[in-house]
Amino acid sequence: MITQSEIATEKIRDQIVRGDVAPGTHLQENPLSQQLGMSRTPIRTALSSLAQEGLLEYVAKRGYRVKEFTVNEIVDAYYVRATLEGMACRLVAEKGLDRWTRNKLSKCVEEGEIITAKAAEDDFDGPAWRRMNNTFHRTIVEAAESPFLKRQIDQIVFIPLATLFVVANWGGRVNAENIGRAQVDHINILDALERGESSRAEARMREHLENTARLIRDYYERSQEMDEATEDLSVA
Amino acid sequence: MITQSEIATEKIRDQIVRGDVAPGTHLQENPLSQQLGMSRTPIRTALSSLAQEGLLEYVAKRGYRVKEFTVNEIVDAYYVRATLEGMACRLVAEKGLDRWTRNKLSKCVEEGEIITAKAAEDDFDGPAWRRMNNTFHRTIVEAAESPFLKRQIDQIVFIPLATLFVVANWGGRVNAENIGRAQVDHINILDALERGESSRAEARMREHLENTARLIRDYYERSQEMDEATEDLSVA
DNA sequence: ATAGAGTGATATGTATTCAATATTTAATTT
DNA sequence: AAATTAAATATTGAATACATATCACTCTAT
Structure with a gap:
């Protein structure tokens, strides 16, 4: 009910x-x-x-x-998430990828290839990327089969979501380079999981999310500069 | 109010x-x-x-x-905590130990020496050890200066507490060996933090808590065997 | 005798009312 | 005119009253 x-x-x-x-x-x-x-x-x-x-x-x-989130808090949350999802990768690699999970992750990577190819031609499908990206991450967390880990990650994932809506829309500023790098990260993570290389999988995932955190910080700093610039204009 | x-x-x-x-x-x-x-x-x-x-x-x-916690859930929670507190150690080592924190941790280790010495002579002061142990861990988490990390750890720490009361009292079964090993862990963690060896600090803390998780599992399995034995007795 | 349905009792979910405290506005005093 | 104080208003905290869903027990029918 x-x-x-x-x-x-x-x-x-x-x-x-x-x-x-x-x-x-x-x-x-x-x-x-x-x-x-x-x-x-x-x-x-x-x-x-x-x-x-x-x-x-x-x-x-x-x-x-x-709640108002400062950039530092959001980046902080991302670093914790990076550690937790890194752990998820480690667990999955240790217990071995089951066929179903492997399949799902492969499909994500395939879809990612298509999206990045289009992004390179300035035709980036943001919603599709975000859907695929969410599926990729959630699939790994599910596969880790750790209820506590899942709970912790769930809590952290949609804390900075409010602010992320801004970043997600991203002012058309998404350059193909960033998306391409994320796609390479996904490929490497899947590879490490397939080979059962647990510490590599952990490190790659951690790095992947820490990169995202850095992108967010960069975006904020740039947008703040822009705000200052427009302020100057309005004064002048 | x-x-x-x-x-x-x-x-x-x-x-x-x-x-x-x-x-x-x-x-x-x-x-x-x-x-x-x-x-x-x-x-x-x-x-x-x-x-x-x-x-x-x-x-x-x-x-x-x-909520009823199974052994697996408690061990699961401990593994997540191990990862998170490992992260705390990494952060502290990366930014360098401040004097205040270093002092507090040193005092914990000193007190631990005294307690383990007495434990070796079959005079284990459980409450003192738990107080010291809590201080040691909480000090590190505080020093990491990551609000999200602290929040997540706080949540996980007193989830299995109910069950831990059993383990804490421990039926007088605490052997000097286990306490001694935990004390050595603390010493090594502090050493790594002092040297700024972030990945060693992270690994040591993780190991330290994973060991505790194993002790809990062992304890449970043994106590279950004992239950079965007493059941047999009551039947006979 | 057992299974199933129905009714009464009990516990939760929601609305309403009452009380206490914080905030705002107005009035008075300096 | 500005500041401080007091009164009025509005908002949260708690209690009570009401509605609804679940559970247990009983009665009936097979």
Whole structure:
């Protein structure tokens, strides 16, 4: 059965992740209950859940605010994720790739080849890449068969998601070089998994995600420079 | 300000962690509200929090049960913790040990020497060892200065705590050998941190905790054998 | 005697009401 | 005119009341 609380949780989370409510916004219970057509009770449990997920900040007697993530926090989260998914690779390599997983990962790599080829001709299909990329990573995490590891990764994956929507859209700035490098990473990871080279698989995955973190930091720093530039313009 | 919900959360968590309520127990709202002298409302939010922490299992319209952990789950959790605290060591070694942290860790090692010396003479001070051990690990995690890492480790650390109370008391079975080995691990970890040898520090910490996981598994298997033996006796 | 269906009891989910505290606004004083 | 204080308003925290789903027990039928 689906409860009102669950509905509220998902809807509010969606609003945050999609960026419909700005970071720092004070989420009040009465407006939300009116907006979602339910009483304050399920709203309260939803807000409490989202706070524990890390998407909201709670201050006693003052309610919940949408958490603001600094670049450093996002990069930090990415480094933890890199370590955890590295562990996932290690576990998968140690226990050996089963046929089903191997197949799924191969298909991801194949699709990646097509996407990168098109990207080299300035025709990058962002949504397709993200779908494929998610499948690749989630398949490995699933294959590790470690419930705790999965839980930890799940928690971290959609923390910086809100901010990632910006990066994901990426202002058309995605250059073929970055995508190509990620694709090579995927190929190497799959290769290491197939050969059962656990520490290589771990290291490659870690590197892969740390590279992404660096891209995010670069993107932010550049966009900040741009902001300053436009500020200068507006002043002038 | 301290809310009723927070009081309820802490009290119920305590009951679970201390083993006052058996794993699998169905926690009902009305009895708890009477027991803690408050209405059902704060109880509900407390139960919801504890479920998200992983201490309770939730089934819609059926309420909350105290989570039962299998040996495999506990070992699994320990392996994840081993990876995460390994990462903490790596970060600390990379950025260099500050004086304060180095001092605190040194004191832990010194205290460990005394405790192991006494343990070799069959006079093991369990509580002192656990206090020191907690300080050692927490100090390293703090020194890593990674909020996400800390959060993830905090979550995992007191998940299997309930079960660990059993292991901690350990039936007087703590042999000097195991404690001595853990002490040597601590010494090596501190040495690696001091030298800034990040990958050695990471590997040593990982190994250290994986050893603990193995000890827990051994303990469980032995205690299960003992259970079977006593069963046989009672039958005979 | 056993299995199944139905009814009553019990527990959870939601709404509403009440209370306490924080914030804002207005008024008064310096 | 500005600042401080007090009063009013609004928002969160908790309790109570109400609705709904699950569970257990009983009764009936095979």
